[in-house]
Amino acid sequence: MPKELERLINSITYLPGIGEKSATKLAFFLLNSNQNFNENLSDSIKNIKSKIGFCKNCFSLCDLGEDFCNICKSQNRDENTIAVVEEYLDMVMIEESGIFKGKYHILGGAISPINGVFIGDLKFKELFERIENAENNVEIILATNPNIEGEATSNYIIEEIEKRKLKYKTKITKLSRGLSSGYLEYADNITLINALKERKEV
Template sequence: MNYPSRLVEEAVLEIAKLPGIGKKSALRLALHLLKSDLGVTHRLTDALLNLREKTTFCTICHNISDGDICQICGSFKRDDSILAIVQDTRDVLAIENTGQYTGKYHILGGIISPIQGIGPNDLNIESLVERVRNNPEIKEIILALSPTMEGDTTAFYISKKLSEYNLKVSTIARGIPIGGDLEYTDEITLGRSIVSRVNF
């Protein structure tokens, strides 16, 4: 691709490093910024710098936060007795968008994956155990992890680590998506849906 200037090319190459953005989209964004008021670019630059330099992580659940404690952990409206264990912040956002969950979270920062060299010590599992040990209000752990081999391994490991505590340990339901056809559902999902059937 030929660029009108070296400066445009440098901007396009940097923008294209972002996930989901190809060089054409990056060029469109760069040209948009070039045509926009200079203040637009300054505000974007300031927002990105603040994101990198001022964002912290909650000392309780490891969620992205503006301070030591995130809004969810600091809220008196949340149910302290239920703790959803998730892989990362994107999972928190997905669950929050449902409007169905009122408990709190614990973010692992990944899942156990020997192939990628990620072991239990690389995750926020020990802080989870300590959190359960020090907070008798926690009565239920929801293992809200992806239904993959790594997710199941992580869930099994966590359930073993927490087995000495008097907790209800559950997992999110797995089955046929709403509006899905049985004939297109894979055998494992269909089998689990039948085994984990609920009363009608």
């Protein structure tokens, strides 16, 4: 096998969920694709880091040079209802459910000292500032993953809202327990819709 093809296959195996067999199929697909397709794909991969930025409000992804993402800019979203999620993909899953019409706050992960992720590494300070600066009462929906790290993260938010005396203007809710343990991104639409509809106040 040519060295460049071996190199491509090896690179593809680093993608999550891709083994050597799948990587080989993808490599041969690219080998047989037209040059324009491959060049467009190559450009997209090269630009993914250099042309994507973060929303200054919720820390979602947006085009570089934009201050705010489309959801934060939208006048049709309820700015007094904020779903707190760990990662961008969690937000995507909730958006795909089609039921949520509020806004988001992306923490950038979950508290996990064993994995080297501490409170100061995540966007907690910015979340509390959003609550403090809100003109009206807000609902904070804790939509962290249903696992140990997600629970620790949610509990920290609850404790800090109490400590910072923000409870008077904050309704805190959590997704219902219909979600299986693990990660939000693996939940199906119906389960996610029910978890949002049946969320409970903390």
